Amino acid sequence: MAADAVRPDWARAASGLADRVLGEGRPPIEWEGLEAARRSFAYRCEGGPLTVRATDGVAAAVGLHTYLRRVCSRSVGWDTPLPLDTTRFPDAPLTRGDASIEQTYYLNFCTYGYTSTFWGWADWEREIDWMALHGVTAPLSLVGHEAVLREAYTRLGLDDETVRAFLGGPSYLPWQYMGNLDGFAGPLPSDWIDTHLELGRRILERQRAFGMRPVLPSFTGHVPPQLAPERTTPRTWHGFVTEVLSPSDPLYARLAEQVTRCQIDLLGTDHRYAADPFIEMPPVETDPAYPGTVAGATLAGLTAADPEAVWVLQAWPFSYQRDFWSDERVRAFLDSIPDERLLVLDLWAEADPQWERFDAFSGKPWMWCSLLNFGGRTDPIGDLQGAVDGLNRARRAPTPPVGVGLAMEATHNNTAFFELVADQAWNPVEDVARDWLPGFVEQRYGPDRDPALLRAWQGLNATVYGARGVRIFPEQFNGVLALSPGYGDLAEPERLRADVEGLVWYDPAVLHRAWADLVEAAERDPDLARGPLGHDLVEVATAVLARVADRLHLDLVEDALREGAAGPERVERFLGLFTDLEALLATRPEFTFREWEEKAASWGGDADECAVMVDNARRLLTVWDTPESPFLDDYAGRLWSGLVGGYYRDRWRMWAEGLDAALSDREGAEARLEERLQKRAARFLDEGPEDEAGPGGVVERSRALLDRYGDPR
Structure with a gap:
């Protein structure tokens, strides 16, 4: 590897991660860039520092983690005590890794309620390190969105107290953002909004330093009724009533644009926007053309603020409310959105894959995601081999997924399942018991451990x-x-x-x-x-x-x-x-x-x-x-x-x-x-x-x- 290689712009982020994982007294690591047709890394250690070359910061983190796992028999999980206190790097020959799937998505709107509502920077810093080490390139990022909505709605004339009452309590913000409820278990303290804007900026800065492209939330038609008196339609989710604008109302596209512009002003953008206007709630109108009208108004607002906007859509409604979302309705909805403007998350693909039902979503880019955890259950359960079989079947489809995703409703559970799925983006396997499980056990507990494990x-x-x-x-x-x-x-x-x-x-x-x-x-x-x-x-x-x-x-x-x-x-x-x-x-x-x-x-x-x-x-x-x-x-x-x-x-x-x-x-x-x-x-x-x-x-x-x-x- 070239000794005079230019230090890549992600090297500082990678070095900081190495300090936190291995301790500040760790042996030296040299970081170098790598030119390749796809995301890749290469590492080597011969009697001196460890050298890691990579196409980007996430690939570099995966390269470091691969070295630790294969050479040092140590992995970094959610529950691994850190730092590992590594005092020396064992020699290793030149080893290269290439991503078999270009993107890895992470998190779910619900995770921000069931797991991370009350996290501070220390929690998020460790979680982002976990993301990088496990190859996450597209994390869903909701922290700070409350400030975006406050800015957008106050620009349109609402006062701060009204907006905070509309937002409700902090644990329920994810469901507020999805349009399921508003004004519940609050009010949201104003200090919360300010501190979480700063926290959100810090999270995004670190994620982007690794080269991740975060997905941020966007407008879905759910509004404070004071913005449009007598022009909204009520809908109900588990007893909660919310108000939505008609997509034909000029305010709909204007709000979609305003929310997007405020978000860009406050948090920047990577041109990916999560919007789920029908999440667990069927459209308020039965006209088959109505979902397409919502799509048109949503896209019009997004692209007015960001001409490069890509809509990230969860396929969950197509499974959860299958009686409403017939094959014809889904295809009509998808066909109303240009291919280059949509990325579909097949959210529960390990159990109820929608890509097979809809012929890989009519040619739209899509990701195969695993959900598994609902609400945060803490007892272990899963189908390890079934998940791998399902993903491998998707890989062989005429239109294979562009990414793999971990979309659990609550995280830090069922470590084996989610580690396995994340691994498939870089090291796909066919037989879990033979090809993956022994390495997982050795790396989880360290080398030379008890055979009983x-x-x-x-x-x-x-x-x-x-x-x-x-x-x-x-x-x-x-x-x-x-x-x-x-x-x-x-x-x-x-x-x-x-x-x-x-x-x-x-x-x-x-x-x-x-x-x-x-x-x-x-x-x-x-x-x-x-x-x-x-x-x-x-x-x-x-x-x-x-x-x-x-x-x-x-x-x-x-x-x-x-x-x-x-x-x-x-x-x-x-x-x-x-x-x-x-x-x-x-x-x-x-x-x-x-x-x-x-x-x-x-x-x-x-x-x-x-x-x-x-x-x-x-x-x-x-x-x-x-x-x-x-x-x-x-x-x-x-x-x-x-x-x-x-x-x-x-x-x-x-x-x-x-x-x-x-x-x-x-x-x-x-x-x-x-x-x-x-x-x-x-x-x-x-x-x-x-x-x-x-x-x-x-x-x-x-x-x-x-x-x-x-x-x-």
């Missing part, structure tokens, strides 16, 4: 990560732990048994053996449990105990129906599982509600602002709306300490206390239980979680649970 992951791949044909969706994959209780199962015990058995599509003995392998490996090397292994111990335990809880609940119902009363011992064993799991969850901060709430409270400037932040943090992960609302309750339920042993356990205790009465008067007992559940939810919103479990490390707690629940019989 690979055995454990082989067991996980054969069970919870081998969910072939399982539809992973909240309404179809709910265990009892985070489920709001009721007595409907008393009338349908056969259906309950079928549901419980349907959640176990694998041999439980294999999963329990994998759990035991992880625990035994941690006991032989307790230091390893301070890193990713500790996280994995908790995740796998929740996978086991969630299904044990389902079985104990089934036994309780069947026993009560058979005996005419609930058995006290069965009740105690069922509720005791919540207490036991709580104790394990409390050993890892990422599984505690307290950490989530404290991060939210840190954004409150005064008592009133702090109250809004804390309310949002509690509300989103429990009732979502209000305790009385029938919609979205527990949608974002987490198996977290502070919820499992308190909020969830209390609800099931109330259920058990009313079970005997429900056997003779189910409707009356149901009404009484619902009243008690609403009061419990209201108390949680007021008081928050109870104190977490006492002392005990993740290894000791894991052993105790394994001994108690590790027999799959």
Whole structure:
């Protein structure tokens, strides 16, 4: 490699990343540019500094990460303790890598509610490093958009107080931007808008320094009704009513242009704009031509402000509301948008690919995306081999995807699944168990690790990560732990048994053996449990105990129906599982509600602002709306300490206390239980979680649970 090569403009960003990942006392790295027809990197180390050449900053980060993974057997995940404290770089021959797919998309509007609402710069800096190391080129970036809307609407005559009331609370901003709701759980503090404008600028500056091209939100027709009195049409999403402008109203295109111009002024642009005017809400007019009219007005506003604008559209409505979005309607809508102006995200392609249904979206550029996580579930589940098979099938299509995407509703979960999908942009595989899993395990835990760790992951791949044909969706994959209780199962015990058995599509003995392998490996090397292994111990335990809880609940119902009363011992064993799991969850901060709430409270400037932040943090992960609302309750339920042993356990205790009465008067007992559940939810919103479990490390707690629940019989 040429010693006199010109230092590339991304080298500073790459060096900073290396400092954070490896420590500021790391060995030297020389960064050089690389000319290539596609995104590429090359590295070499021969008795001196590591040299990394790359076409761009993201490729350079992937090159560094590939060297660390292949040569040093160390990967950098969401839960990897940093810095790695690397003191020397082992020699490595010249090695080159080329992207097999040019772009990698990352995040989902919902992620900004379910995961990152209360992140500060330190959180975002680490996340952007993760993005670069995993090849992300097109992150969705929403931070700072509240300032854009304030600027646009105040330019059009609204006052600051009205705009902040329209925006609502911080946890709900992503759904405000998608047009699902407005004015809920707020008002948004003015300081929040100012601080997040600066945070958004800092995020974008760092992403662009690596050469990423962020996707920013744009106007979708959803407006404060004061802007156009008596000219808007109401629509409803899960009980929330919003107002939309007609695309034929001159204000529609004007607003689309104004929002785009304000965004360019405040945050710059990479000419990609996310707009989803029909996300989970069918058009307000049934005329088949109406969606095309919306598309025309949206594009007119975008291109008036930015002649290079490209609309980034989620294909989610075509799947979620398939009854409305017939093949004819979808094709008419897509045909109304010029090919060069649209990029389609096939958001749930690992489970319900729309590219096959619509012939690769009629020639529009599109990305194959994996969603998997809805609302932030924390127990491991996925279909590793199925995801790879689905993406490889798309690659062989006449019009293959231009990118691969990670579009989870909440991130920092199911590490193996999302690491695997991200890897496919640079190192595609055919057989996950043979070609990918051994390397993943070695790199996750470090070199020369216990053989039991690979055995454990082989067991996980054969069970919870081998969910072939399982539809992973909240309404179809709910265990009892985070489920709001009721007595409907008393009338349908056969259906309950079928549901419980349907959640176990694998041999439980294999999963329990994998759990035991992880625990035994941690006991032989307790230091390893301070890193990713500790996280994995908790995740796998929740996978086991969630299904044990389902079985104990089934036994309780069947026993009560058979005996005419609930058995006290069965009740105690069922509720005791919540207490036991709580104790394990409390050993890892990422599984505690307290950490989530404290991060939210840190954004409150005064008592009133702090109250809004804390309310949002509690509300989103429990009732979502209000305790009385029938919609979205527990949608974002987490198996977290502070919820499992308190909020969830209390609800099931109330259920058990009313079970005997429900056997003779189910409707009356149901009404009484619902009243008690609403009061419990209201108390949680007021008081928050109870104190977490006492002392005990993740290894000791894991052993105790394994001994108690590790027999799959």
